[in-house]
Amino acid sequence: MLKRKMIKNFGWPLKTAMRETEVTRLYPEVMMELPENERGIHELDATTCIGCASCARVCPNSCIEMVHFKFGNPLKNKKMQFPQIDFGRCMFCGLCVDECPVECLKMGKKVVMAGWERKDIVKSPDFLSTKRFTAKEVADLEAEAKRVAAEKAAAAAAKKAAAAKEGPAKEGAAKKPAKEGAAAANGPAKKAAAAAKPKEGGAA
């Protein structure tokens, strides 16, 4: 009785060997199939990123840094700041993806990120971006951004002029457009703002 039971149990390896079960992964020759929801390397849609740095703020390991990148949308992302991720510290928790207000950051199925040096696994927006504008599109958008900034500045100037006309009591209101002009001066529309400034002065 004892022997029969034991022999039955020793039959297990044979039974398992008969079944075709994949036990060893053939990586890197064959990549295992990853699900749609896989949290792998981030994918950045540079055309929609607004550079709000929400991802950088929510990151528990503070591995996201906002850096300059050329091929984004200057209309939405005035300072052209995009996330750069240090995968040496990233733990793929996905909080940055959840936090993104415009859903431009996703996590994809790509998982290979090995490098020889520590700086090799700090991935710039150039590596992360799956969607981006070409240089020509960026130039067009920059022109558009300049135009919009100029329009804004003109509108502000007109408002200021109107406020000046209304009388000296509105000194507080007059200060506001000046501030807006200063804020615009920081962005890529610097020239536009600079061009608008003399106009503003002239109108006033």
Add this chain to the structure above:
Amino acid sequence: MTNASEVLSSIQSAFPGAVLDSRVESDRRLWATIDSKKILDVCKHLTTKLNFDHYSGSAGVDWIARKEMEVVEIMASHGAHQVVAMLKVKTPRENPSVKSLTGLYWNANWYEREIWEMFGINFEGHPELYPLLLSDELMGAWPWRKDYKGYPDLTTGERAVKISTPEGYTEYHIPPTPAEVEAGTVVTVRLKYPTLREREEKEIKSDSEMIMHLGPQHAMVPGPFLLDVLVEGERVHKAFLDLGYIHKGIEKIMENRSWLQGITYTDRMCYVASLSNNECYCGAIEKILGLEVPLRAQYIRVILEELSRIQSHLIGTGEFLTLIAGVGYAPWQYMIIDRENIISLIESVTGARLTHTFVRFGGVRNDLPAGFADQCKKVLPYMKSRTEEFIELFAQDPIYHKRMDGVGIIRPDDAKRMGVSGPPLRAAGVAYDMRKEDPILVYPELDFKVVTGTKGDSADRIDVRLREMLESIHIIEQCLDRIPEGPIKTEVKVPKKVPAGEAYYRVEDPRGEMGMYVISDGGDKPYRVKVRGPFYATFQTLTPLLEGTYIADAVAIAGSMDGCPSEADR
């Protein structure tokens, strides 16, 4: 059935003036501030008159603004009723001292030692106030106090000074810089207490006895801890445990992270049970916020937690078998192959294999993907048949039973007294399961039974785990049939700042009762998070269990507990 307000009135009538402040949160939660002089009497009254036979742990809180410290004793019952009494004892911040409960509850020992080393609260009458988690260098720094300045920077090897010990070993010592001494990040006055080694050597009574190290690096459990056994021949006379080798200070880190970021740290306490840790933390905060979780999200959580329980039990059982040398075959690999199916199922929802960070305040991160139910319907019947085969395999193997029967027996009353939880407790025959005792999510609507054993030995613990897997499969099947359509996150916007309040939330971890005590002071970070881990409680019982056994059984007993030192150390 007793409820919280009855308990409160009973204490108030028995000890007039002992309750300084109280709050009945619900039928199951009682918060009371007890006069520190009467805490022992109140606890005795609770245990003898009101069936509070489960001392579930204690937490220290440093209220620096109020210039006082608090020790919160968590009291519950093993099935007589479902009230959890949170009894607070206050003590001034200068020279804090409270009465020790070790005389009443055996398992209060470790909880109080932890509070002592972290907060510097003295426990009057505690038999062995020695460090548990911290290293000797940090003793006296009281790192979990709110005014702690931070750890000294010991990351640079250049500062290390070489010392040759009299035994001929080379040790490295990192002397503090004057700046660190001035900032108060290093301890300058050392506390006096016998080291672990001195305590061990004191127990050696004769020449035939010796001390044997099992660990910190040992195949016994996945994680480092030191188990020293005092042996005479093959017999273990006494066992000593030293943990803290992977103490990460997660509770303190969480105080410095935002509420949302805290979820990622709960994953890393125990990676095979990360979903129930997520659930515990998020559930506590949902309780403070008063958030309602949509029904679909509740079902998703239950499905994933049960899947996680299956994979945890598979790894626990499989690893145990490698420890007792496989008994002629190696089922460990079969269990790992099967576990891969479950892990793939979880990964298809959460996107990560082990550290899921999946549960959110008032919902979950992702919805179930298309085809998840079909995939489950393929995997679960297979898992069911496999588990039944495993149970049969274990039940009929004569070698296994000769090896395991009667090894490491815990009797039901001992198990209750020692505060064991989870499968080791249920194997002893005590049907104590948080899913029934403190039901959360949709568990009350689901049909499942609490699996119990009869003998309480190592074989029984494994058997309970395997049969629990069948129950989990049954739960998931029900959930898949009933899961409704709908949102997966609450529509209420979760605020960045959680209003001031406190909550204690319990879930049934694969290893037992997991509780989190979360305090908010209205800020964007937790004021205090206390994790009452299941393995911490089970771990403590290892030393008395090992006394009188053989050395070979020490591994079998410790392995059958399905240990996770990472969660015990936090």
